Amino acid sequence: MIINQANATFRSCAFNKEIQVEADGSLQFIKKLDIEMNDLSKGKILVTGGAGLIGSALIWELNRRGLNNILVTDFLRENEKWKNLVALRFLDYLEGDELARRIHQQPAQFADVKAVFHLGACSATTETDASYLIRNNFEYTKMLA
Numbered sequence: 001m002i003i004n005q006a007n008a009t010f011r012s013c014a015f016n017k018e019i020q021v022e023a024d025g026s027l028q029f030i031k032k033l034d035i036e037m038n039d040l041s042k043g044k045i046l047v048t049g050g051a052g053l054i055g056s057a058l059i060w061e062l063n064r065r066g067l068n069n070i071l072v073t074d075f076l077r078e079n080e081k082w083k084n085l086v087a088l089r090f091l092d093y094l095e096g097d098e099l100a101r102r103i104h105q106q107p108a109q110f111a112d113v114k115a116v117f118h119l120g121a122c123s124a125t126t127e128t129d130a131s132y133l134i135r136n137n138f139e140y141t142k143m144l145a
Helices: 053-064 081-085 096-105 130-144
Strands: 009-012 017-021 027-032 044-048 070-074 092-095 113-118
Touching: 044 053, 044 130, 053 070, 053 081, 070 096, 092 096, 096 130, 113 130
Parallel strands: 044 070, 044 113, 070 092
Antiparallel strands: 009 017, 017 027
């Protein structure tokens, strides 16, 4: 995570603390948070970018831990990322645009999703279409929040 705004405050589940970014860029731990981590076996798990290298590795690890209550989403298009999903166990796969449509039209359908691993994004450093990046990375993230 890159934070470049001085005096910003954010919450970190990884550290289980509220953190303040000082003017010099240093971090100060403000207070311990009382965060209860989800039991991933309760409800569904949504993994965006699930057909990519990191997403499929995450699903593999969830499977290894006995979890298959997973909804996978990605934009497969015409590449061979689908092969990363063949050996994995999950409830359903949705193309990214189909997930977005369903969330907008029937948000209650996803009420049982208890954890989201949002790994889907355009990470190509050669992408020059800023509007696409805003839609695909920023707006899609806001929709999931």
